[in-house]
Amino acid sequence: MPSGDVLVLVDEDGRVVEWGRPAEELFGRPAGEAVGRSLGALLRGTAMDAGRPHAGFPDGVSVRIEPVLRGSSVLWRVRAAGDPALSQQDVAVLRTVFARTPVELLVLDRRLRVVRMSAAFGTARGTRAGSPLGLHFTEVYDLDRPEEEAEVARRVLESGEPVLDRLVHGPGSPERRGCRSRSVCYFRLEDARGDTLGLVASAVDVTDREKAQDRLDLLEQVRTRLGQVPNVGIVCRELVDAVVPALADTAVVEMVDDVVRGEEPPKVPVHHDVPLRRAAFRGRLSAYPVGEVRPLPPGTPFAEVLSDLRARLVAIDEHAPWLAADPARSEAILGSGADSLIVAPLALRDQALGVVGFYRERDRDPFDEDDLRVASAVCAHAALCIENARQFMREWIIASTLQRRLLPGQPAGRPTVEVSRLHRSGPEGGGAWSDAIALPGARTALVVGDVAGQGIVAAITMGLVRTALHTLAALDLPPDELLARLSETAGRLAAASAALPQLDFEPLDIGCVIAVYDPVELTCTVARAGLPEPVAVLPDGTSATLAVPAGPLLSGPDDAPFPATTVDLPAGSTLAMATTSFAQRVLAPSAPLRPLLDGAATRPLQEACDAIGSAFADSGAGDETVMLVARTGALPADRVLTRALPAGAEAAPIARAAARRQLAVWGVAEETAFTTELIVSELVGNAVRYGAPPLQLRLVLEQMLTCEVSDSAAGAPHMKHARTVDENGRGLFIVAGLADQWGVRYRAQGKTVWAQQPLGAPLDGR
Numbered sequence: 001m002p003s004g005d006v007l008v009l010v011d012e013d014g015r016v017v018e019w020g021r022p023a024e025e026l027f028g029r030p031a032g033e034a035v036g037r038s039l040g041a042l043l044r045g046t047a048m049d050a051g052r053p054h055a056g057f058p059d060g061v062s063v064r065i066e067p068v069l070r071g072s073s074v075l076w077r078v079r080a081a082g083d084p085a086l087s088q089q090d091v092a093v094l095r096t097v098f099a100r101t102p103v104e105l106l107v108l109d110r111r112l113r114v115v116r117m118s119a120a121f122g123t124a125r126g127t128r129a130g131s132p133l134g135l136h137f138t139e140v141y142d143l144d145r146p147e148e149e150a151e152v153a154r155r156v157l158e159s160g161e162p163v164l165d166r167l168v169h170g171p172g173s174p175e176r177r178g179c180r181s182r183s184v185c186y187f188r189l190e191d192a193r194g195d196t197l198g199l200v201a202s203a204v205d206v207t208d209r210e211k212a213q214d215r216l217d218l219l220e221q222v223r224t225r226l227g228q229v230p231n232v233g234i235v236c237r238e239l240v241d242a243v244v245p246a247l248a249d250t251a252v253v254e255m256v257d258d259v260v261r262g263e264e265p266p267k268v269p270v271h272h273d274v275p276l277r278r279a280a281f282r283g284r285l286s287a288y289p290v291g292e293v294r295p296l297p298p299g300t301p302f303a304e305v306l307s308d309l310r311a312r313l314v315a316i317d318e319h320a321p322w323l324a325a326d327p328a329r330s331e332a333i334l335g336s337g338a339d340s341l342i343v344a345p346l347a348l349r350d351q352a353l354g355v356v357g358f359y360r361e362r363d364r365d366p367f368d369e370d371d372l373r374v375a376s377a378v379c380a381h382a383a384l385c386i387e388n389a390r391q392f393m394r395e396w397i398i399a400s401t402l403q404r405r406l407l408p409g410q411p412a413g414r415p416t417v418e419v420s421r422l423h424r425s426g427p428e429g430g431g432a433w434s435d436a437i438a439l440p441g442a443r444t445a446l447v448v449g450d451v452a453g454q455g456i457v458a459a460i461t462m463g464l465v466r467t468a469l470h471t472l473a474a475l476d477l478p479p480d481e482l483l484a485r486l487s488e489t490a491g492r493l494a495a496a497s498a499a500l501p502q503l504d505f506e507p508l509d510i511g512c513v514i515a516v517y518d519p520v521e522l523t524c525t526v527a528r529a530g531l532p533e534p535v536a537v538l539p540d541g542t543s544a545t546l547a548v549p550a551g552p553l554l555s556g557p558d559d560a561p562f563p564a565t566t567v568d569l570p571a572g573s574t575l576a577m578a579t580t581s582f583a584q585r586v587l588a589p590s591a592p593l594r595p596l597l598d599g600a601a602t603r604p605l606q607e608a609c610d611a612i613g614s615a616f617a618d619s620g621a622g623d624e625t626v627m628l629v630a631r632t633g634a635l636p637a638d639r640v641l642t643r644a645l646p647a648g649a650e651a652a653p654i655a656r657a658a659a660r661r662q663l664a665v666w667g668v669a670e671e672t673a674f675t676t677e678l679i680v681s682e683l684v685g686n687a688v689r690y691g692a693p694p695l696q697l698r699l700v701l702e703q704m705l706t707c708e709v710s711d712s713a714a715g716a717p718h719m720k721h722a723r724t725v726d727e728n729g730r731g732l733f734i735v736a737g738l739a740d741q742w743g744v745r746y747r748a749q750g751k752t753v754w755a756q757q758p759l760g761a762p763l764d765g766r
Contacts, residue, residue: 227385250283255354322726340366416519431462479527532583540574581625712750
């Protein structure tokens with residue numbers, strides 16, 4: 001018999017609907033006797049007639065059975081096949097697969113309608129009531145995207161390319177709430193000639209597998225996301241962001257208030273009076289605002305968790321007694337639609353850091369034991385991150401407090417220089433600082449420094465270096481020599497630090513730039529160690545980077561020099577010096593904020609600095625950095641007396657007379673004027689005896705009265721303690737007793753001995 005010939009067409013009850021001519025020839029029965037009768041009875045009768053003790057088709061005949069959809073009914077068509085053995089295997093396999101496999105199988109026709117289903121499909125969740133036969137397969141399942149699935153099935157029908165392990169989602173059943181996930185495969189169904197008959201679709205519920213994978217993904221996200229920023233509040237916010245909605249619909253973190261403030265966490269059991277701070281919240285309704293501090297009412301699962309540090313799985317019932325203990329929380333929980341709760345501790349060993357509440361609403365599966373284990377693991381990792389942040393915050397608070405105490409306040413105003421400081425603290429505090437130090441002769445030393453590192457060590461080192469700098473500046477050393485002496489100090493600090501019994505010693509590196517502005521000469525002398533070059537904005541709006549050779553960092557062992565550069569700086573200029581981060585964004589020629597600095601010449605200094613500071617904050621720079629901006633001014637000419645002196649004994653009377661006249665013009669008090677004449681006489685007498693011509697007297701009146709006597713000798717004067725019988729050697733001893741401060745400043749040719757004293761009440765009452 002030719003393969004493919006139609007033998008019989010049978011309905012769902014096994015009765016013959018059509019009896020083809022090949023069947024008449026094969027079985028010897030006309031169609032009139034077969035149609036309407038049971039096919040099984042016909043086959044049994046034929047077998048007995050043939051003398052065989054079993055029912056079936058004659059030897060040598062194999063058949064292929066195919067489903068046929070006619071209207072809303074499924075019929076079965078029996079065709080002749082070429083290989084009897086293969087046909088028997090096919091029938092056995094199909095019968096077993098459709099009856100016993102746990103996989104949901106659907107046979108679809110070319111219009112994607114269901115023509116056959118496996119036994120597992122009949123009990124599958126998500127099917128509609130009644131028989132699915134004849135329905136489009138997207139009507140059988142409740143899918144999130146039915147049109148998309150229909151398009152995928154059509155592509156398989158057209159191309160023959162199967163689709164394997166496609167993940168689809170749909171709503172759950174009354175027994176299992178929440179979204180269900182299925183792994184779906186599509187295969188094209190073809191006959192022996194290769195003609196398309198339809199599709200076979202298989203589906204396996206993989207919801208539990210996907211949930212397990214989601215839990216692993218959540219744990220991995222928590223491990224990689226939490227604790228990147230060592231801040232307790234940020235870690236708590238990262239925690240609720242990670243678990244909502246992946247694990248819960250709402251999450252609440254409540255921390256022991258002492259822990260938030262960096263204090264030691266309490267031991268378990270935690271007393272019910274211990275205040276807790278609501279540190280983070282994400283979800284639908286909140287009983288209390290984030291930041292509110294209040295104790296937990298006793299008798300609630302939250303208080304119980306803080307008593308034994310054991311996580312709890314709690315079913316939410318509006319009649320539960322613990323809800324009545326906290327009405328505000330109860331109203332928020334019931335109003336959000338939550339009906340499942342996990343309460344887990346944030347704890348390390350026997351110390352409680354806080355407690356976390358995880359809530360699920362009614363449209364999701366309630367929490368189970370697996371969820372409880374995941375929540376406990378999440379909280380255990382979060383507790384480690386919070387403890388690290390607490391320890392860091394404690395050190396940060398100490399370092400920040402220490403740094404604030406060691407840093408100078410806002411620089412005191414001087415008539416010749418206006419100073420504004422921009423200081424952006426880093427996350428751990430550090431050693432960046434700036435200074436404006438008053439020098440004799442109305443000069444000002446402008447300083448920016450940066451100690452490498454962070455935390456308490458950097459802050460302490462900054463305080464030591466800054467103290468040494470002020471001590472050395474009082475000696476009126478030029479900037480290059482000041483940096484050289486400061487480098488020696490840094491070397492001693494580094495040696496002392498290296499000798500300490502610590503495991504993680506880091507070399508001490510200090511950057512510093514010093515500029516000394518002279519409002520009389522209108523010059524600025526700059527030397528730098530490691531930090532970027534300063535920038536000057538002239539009164540006409542033009543700007544230039546000051547070409548100051550770079551010296552080494554103040555690390556001690558290097559004996560390299562610190563070259564100094566002196567530039568003219570007219571009154572009304574703006575000088576900016578900064579550590580590296582500020583310099584990269586503001587001082588560099590192509591820096592994004594350089595236009596704000598260039599425009600500072602036409603704006604008040606504080607206004608220009610505020611604009612730069614605001615723009616710098618928006619740039620997102622995170623490390624500690626400092627910038628010092630100074631607006632220069634000239635000391636009025638009538639506040640300076642300069643007088644050349646002869647090299648002989650007559651120099652002292654001439655200097656005293658000139659000083660007397662000028663002090664009278666300035667209205668200096670008589671007592672101060674008398675003292676000044678005596679100082680001038682002693683300084684000039686010392687220069688005549690030990691110095692070399694030419695000699696010069698200069699009086700400078702600013703906030704202090706400064707007397708300067710210059711000569712061309714390089715030798716340093718020494719103060720002697722003269723005996724009663726000595727006739728000489730009392731000059732500098734007298735000056736030291738009369739002046740508030742005195743010293744020597746060396747120049748390229750010679751030296752200047754100076755003494756300064758505070759101003760008394762002026763003669764004219766000004």
